[in-house]
Amino acid sequence: MNFPFFIARKYFLSGKKKNFINVISIISMVVVAIGTMCLIIALSVFNGLEGLLRSMYGHFDPDIVVTPHTGKSFDFDSTYVQNIRQTAGVAGVSEVVEDNVLVQYKDAQRLVRMKGVSRDFDQYSGIKNVMVSGQFPLVRDSIGYALIGRGVQYDLSLSLKNDFYTLQMYYPKDIAPGVVNPTRMYNLLNIIPGGIFAIEKYYDDNYVFVPVEFAKNLLNYGDRLSAFDIYLTEGANAKMVKKAIQSSLGDKFDVRLGEELHSDLYKVLKVEKLFVFLILVAIIGIASINIFFSLTMLVIEKKKDISVLFAQGASTQLIRNIFLYEGCIVAFTGAAIGLVLGVSLSLLQEHFGLVGMGMDSAVVNSYPVEIVFSDVLFTVIAIIIITLLASIKPAIKAGKSFSTHTLQ
Incomplete structure (x- = not known):
């Protein structure tokens, strides 16, 4: 008979150090939210710049150009x-x-x-x-x-x-x-x-x-x-x-698409966008270390309680799932808040131009932005991977602790 998950989690998270661990979790959540928001906004700006360039060059360049080889x-x-x-x-x-x-x-x-x-x-x-x-x-x-x-x-x-x-x-x-x-x-x-x-x-x-x-x-x-x-x-x-x-x-002629005339520029933008994505994901990864520490502290504090849960019918898998669940709550809540803020600010920038270019001679008055679904998807996937990496070690440690108390 498996111990009910919600009862085990409530019992497991009670204790004197609960408030301290919650503070660390909230800090982790805020940092993940800020990182996710910045990631969505940065990627949207790169998409906007690429779209702006294509729009400008589209006025000048034809769809296809044929030149002698x-x-x-x-x-x-x-x-x-x-x-x-x-x-x-x-x-x-x-x-x-x-x-x-x-x-x-x-x-x-x-x-x-x-x-x-x-x-x-x-x-x-x-x-x-x-x-x-x-x-x-x-x-x-x-x-x-x-x-x-x-x-x-x-x-x-x-x-x-x-x-x-x-x-x-x-x-x-x-x-x-x-x-x-x-x-x-x-x-x-x-x-x-x-x-x-x-x-x-x-x-x-x-x-x-x-x-x-x-x-x-x-x-x-x-x-x-x-x-x-x-x-x-x-x-x-x-x-x-x-x-x-x-x-x-x-073969006497070279046939190129209009956008291929500026392929080097588009490649540079894509490379810059990739590096910005990796840097901000790394920042979110560093923020997730707090999740790792908070879960590890929880494992250390609750060693005795694990044996009590086992006596009441909890399994090793249930104990591990509690830790994974806690890590997911912190990371996904922060990510959800960051996604909402990032998408909202990007939409406001797109429609109202909140942040200007700061130059009278600029091609556009405000920074161009464009939200692409694939960017949001990759951001979510990256956060899922980071969350699992941050939570799986404490979960495994909790399972080992469970096994130790079982032997005792």
Whole structure:
């Protein structure tokens, strides 16, 4: 006949030192709660930062990019575009000509990254969502315009309201020996500034978009291109489309997802997130040492009471379960409180922006957060493992003590 568990636990936890042990347990519970809360908030912030980066780069980068395997340009073939457009999930294809050029506006000059794009860019690109002034379409009434990053605008002191000045673009020619006339050493074309975009500092400080025909003329590309930017239909499987395009184009081209262009940055974020997770789990593990000590003290104090419980019908397994149960109560109560606080604070930050970035020039006003279920799940699993590790040793010791009193 097994001794009722709840009666055994009540009897087992009575005594003079009960209050002292309870204080240690409460301290352990508070520390576990704080650690769990910090873990949820930290992981949510990393998720928010990753989501923010994907959102920013998503305005600039296409869904899929096709570039030549060797060199920086390739000869255009209409069959390439046909094969891409016939691939299931493809919504549009933009021809791209891209290179570094020198731009001049009035007396100001600087190097920029010029990106010439075709008409599909106007329809599918997310640049239209980050325009801060001017108009988006690159070609209006058969006239080509330039879309300029806000950083480039500041450096050139460019004004869209001034119609008397155009943006002058220079690109060096293939210079033959004996050429002494400086004007024959470069190509020069003028284009009207049409709009200003603002995404992220690197793009804002470097990029200028122009019609692809203008870029071809400036660079003397003829029928050559630098890349194809591919935009997918909503709900399309990007990895499957990438695989299909790579198969149709062959080994002469590299096909990459838009997010793969920044794979190193995303890897760094994931590694940092992993280390933060491990560090905070280690802190929770250190806090659980208090659980170990409180249960061990309980074992030492209750050696005589164990034999009494045995005489009343308690088993070795019951004694061990009491200790495991006590450790779980402390850890899981702290974890539950920490989860509630962490998720609540993350939701408040997400909807109300309680903690700001502290910079006027920041991309967002407050720290971005995003709660991911897998983070909560891994946190719970980690706490379960830590609790079992902290409680199992005192439970085993209690069982041995039980066996000793049984022999006596």
